[in-house]
Amino acid sequence: MAYETLKVVGTRPIRPDGVDKVTGRAQFGADMTMPGQLVGKMKRSPHAHARIVRIDASKALALPGVKAVVTAADFPDIPDEMAFVGEGPMNFRDLSCNCMARDKALYEGHAVAAVAATTSAIADDALALIDVVYEVLPHVIDVEAAMAEDAPLLHPRMLTQGVQPAPTKPSNIAKKMVFSLGDVAQGFKEAEAIVQRKYTTKPVHQAYIEPHACIAAASSDGQAQIFSSSQGQFMIRAYVAKLLSIDISNIRVTPAEIGGGFGGKTLVYLEPVALALSKKCGRPVKMVMSREEVFKASGPTSGGAVEVKIGAKKDGTITAAEATLKYQAGAFAGSPVGPGCMAAFAMYDLKNVTITGYDVVSNRPKVAAYRAPGAPISTFGVESCIDELARKIGMDPVAFRAKNAAKNGTKAAYGPTFKDIGYVETLEAARKHPHYQQPLGKNQGRGVASGFWFNIGGESSAAVNINEDGSAVVVEGNPDIGGSRAAMAMMAAEVLGLPIERVRPIVADTSSVGYSFLTGGSRVTFATGMAVTQAAEQAVVELRKRAAVTWDIPVDDIAWVDGKAQPVGASAGKFPPLSLAEIALKSARTGGPIGGKAQINAQGAAPGYGTHICDVEVDQETGHVTILRYTAVQDVGRAIHPSYVEGQIQGGVAQGIGWALNEEYIYDKDGRLENPGFLDYRVPVCSDLPMIEAVVVEVPNPRHPFGVKGVGEVPIVPPMAAVANAIYDAIGVRMPDLPISPPRLRAAIDRRAEAAE
Amino acid sequence: MPHLAYSAPATVEDAVRALAGAAGVAKPLSGGTDLLVQLRTGRAKPDLIVDTKRIPGMMGVREENGAFVIGAATPSAELGEHPGLKRAWPGLVEAAKLIGSTQIQARATLAGNLCNASPAADSVPAMIVARVTCVIAGPGGRREAPVETICTGPGRTSLARGEMIIAFKLPPRPPRSGDAYLRFIPRTEMDIAVVGCGVNVTLDAGGVCRDARVALGAVAPTAVLVPEAAKALIGRKLDDAALQALDAAARQACKPIDDKRGTVDYRIKVAGVLARRAATIAFARAEAAR
């Protein structure tokens, strides 16, 4: 079914959960209470690397009001097992050890024990009474330091995968990978200009405003209820089942509203521990992270070192490109270096390209996904290098990108051949935008950068149920982080021919809807939207069948138009149309309740591209950078609800600007985090940013009924290079190391002045 | 975090008695924007909190004989709403108004900002150059002390056990006087000052500086009054040579550290930059004030 004339899709209705959110009624993870609930809190390692010699919880258990204590001894000792999760593969033993340290604490803040008590104050007292004896070990944080020969080893049996011959000496390098096309050595020989540089980024956090929170309640028949703020209730169910050796069928996870995730809530931290505590004492246990715990013990992303070399002819043709990426994985293997490698050059049609990636562990929290995981880091290097190379050959930066742009038919370094992509369209829209022509003043500059993200499909289930009054309920299983449930209702309304106010979407728990992969990978509007559309289409087939019964004509003689069954073909004109409400009212007499259901593994997700223009002003005396103007162009396939599509773009840009200018994890010499709070972990505030213009380009994806491409992740990929390129344009100083905080920029300005003397 | 008691006395004498006589550690609470954060992190572990806000006279701005008296528990937001204070001491008011967000402004006080004794406290350089005097109540009665004698090191003050500041006195303002406070922060709001600079000048009819005070924050264990910087201004107009001399004197006075907010080198350079910029504003305000 092709949807050409759209009545609902593309409009901007008020989101169905909106009133709850603006009145404070919506229930987020920490807003729920259960009768008899206890307060759960974690005891965390103060050391970046230490052997856990002994844990003695006897004094804590003796404290009145303390009902349970757990350590790793209370968790099954599960074997190594790999599975695909979120944006990358997962080892369940690692996940278990991350939730509760076994034998070793691998980062400051690593959980080593947990208590459940009747009040918060008693829980705090109990934590202080748990006696942990540590043997402090040398630690390592920085990725290149962790790769060094003599670096302290986190995992004594870690042998680098992907190296031939296989190494026998353990190291902190979990994996090496290479993606290659053509012959880069030959390509560089043909180049008439080459730029080669090393870029570095510091680790950053997703910094969602809502800390992790859950309540877990075990009952004596082995059933468990979990209420949790996460990006995937089915993920929570599966992981908790795995980590505690419980049957999935015995766990019911209800998704709370979620206060931001950006990938950081695609795995478990609190839920297995809360449930383990609850099982021990038979009462619900509520656990909520403090902001300090979020920074220290959830899943910030990697810091990285990125070496890039690109060569081109004077006419602008890129002849060869090479990159080496080294990413921190944190305490356990699994940095996003793979996607970082694959996305790095995906904007360009290259015959000769080699990308090498290293996944390296170090004594900081296990990294979790952060919005287009891996791509912002590698793209920062690539797009900065592209800018420098364009200037070297004297070509406009947009024109240089357009000359080498990936198009339909381009083969990517990581394998697939692109089709139905819209990168060139974003370059064209950027070039034509009035922003690109706006004059600039002294100390002001303009930077351009592009970005790519794969976007995924995956498993989604949905049901569309028609109510007796002719309204509809859409049942889906994806937590709504950015307004997705509105888009689900809109697609169903479009198919059913109902006004949007007559379609209520709900995000259901694990017992009330079929399996759905988590909210992430920019997949929900694509994959869950596809499932919702198919479910609504099934409902329409059923509605037509009921009209057929009512009119006693063949169902093929019935079309569904504007929410009504209409006789067509041989039966045209024989009956006045029957509305959905009229059919619904008689459903018992025509066969029973009416609805549709779809459970799919959505295929055909299409990648997204963005091109950003950033204007800055630099105060050369202080190194302060002001963002003057920002335009973000992005191909979204089709914007179901344009306001929320724009919102995704604007939010990603803001995070990228923060990553570029002021956000970073600052460690002291003992590997402890010096800035685990919003005072010194500096995300952009309202007065730091101008309006952010989101320009939506639509090159539809033919494999989705409405042409949708994923939107949420692309916008965070270009900003870091856009900002750095703008600074170069303003004052002629290249900044290859992030963040470009004022002290660093001032120091670079001074070095340039000294070099000139 | 147990064993904490809270009281809200109705008089200065009751408050002093509570602070002096507490069995353990007692702390005054005005705005609580530092104390409550420290309670939560465990950095402060008082046994008794004495809320000062119910004591008459602790809040509000009064004019007495052409000089201002500011109740110690007056929130910064109120300082910004007092037209007379803003007119006479725009630099002091803007320093107090830079402390934190709008929400923090409703609570943060000069007393708290001073007695928390962070080297980077925004109000302190501005109070020093304004020649603020603190009115202190304690077990021994009342006394007054110049504001620059209060902070003795990071987190430490010269107040004795049982003492608390109850008011800040500003001297009368000569004509053609102006003050300014600038700070450098990496974002546009919400940061602790990497460097802060307060400048207070009085000019004569010809625009020549007759009196000057310059103080720097966040570049030493406490805010520092910089007499050499004042000397660079006194007896001159604010020309390029004066600015250069001021810049150099400010940089010379710095004894900063490397920390998560800035490096030694950066703080020194920016101290000079802010001194020039704050002096420029202070001179312009003095010219405009008759």
Add this chain to the structure above:
Amino acid sequence: MSKHHVSATVNGEPVEFLCEPQETLLDVLRDHLNLTGSKEGCGSGDCGACSVIVDGRLMCSCLMLGAEAEGRAIDTIESLAQGETLHPLQQRFLEHAALQCGFCTPGFLVAAKALLDRNPNPTESEARYWLAGNLCRCTGYDKIIRAVMDAAADLRK
């Protein structure tokens, strides 16, 4: 440890509650008065998600002790709408899609109301600086500011 008995006015209604000395006003609102609209994002006054209005002034409820509420008038997000009628700020936030996850939204609405109570005609810059104590990680603030400016125009009519 003895609890404090506190009498205050919350959202226009007289309330009484017991609280421990170290409990913040935010703890009291959420845990004792079932007003979970105000959120804890950081506990240190840096994010504004707990914003409330106390005696007419915008504050972070995480930086005030419950005991300090004695005799004071406190207004939370729960009193912004009048029954079923949304405040223009709430209406404009919805129309402009000025929320994505919605967690920071109560804090922003309370802070924006405090702004417009004092300054009915703010410039974009004044609005941005007033709201700098409210963090949003989802929206980049663009649509929030547009909603506030439009609501200001609504209220001026």
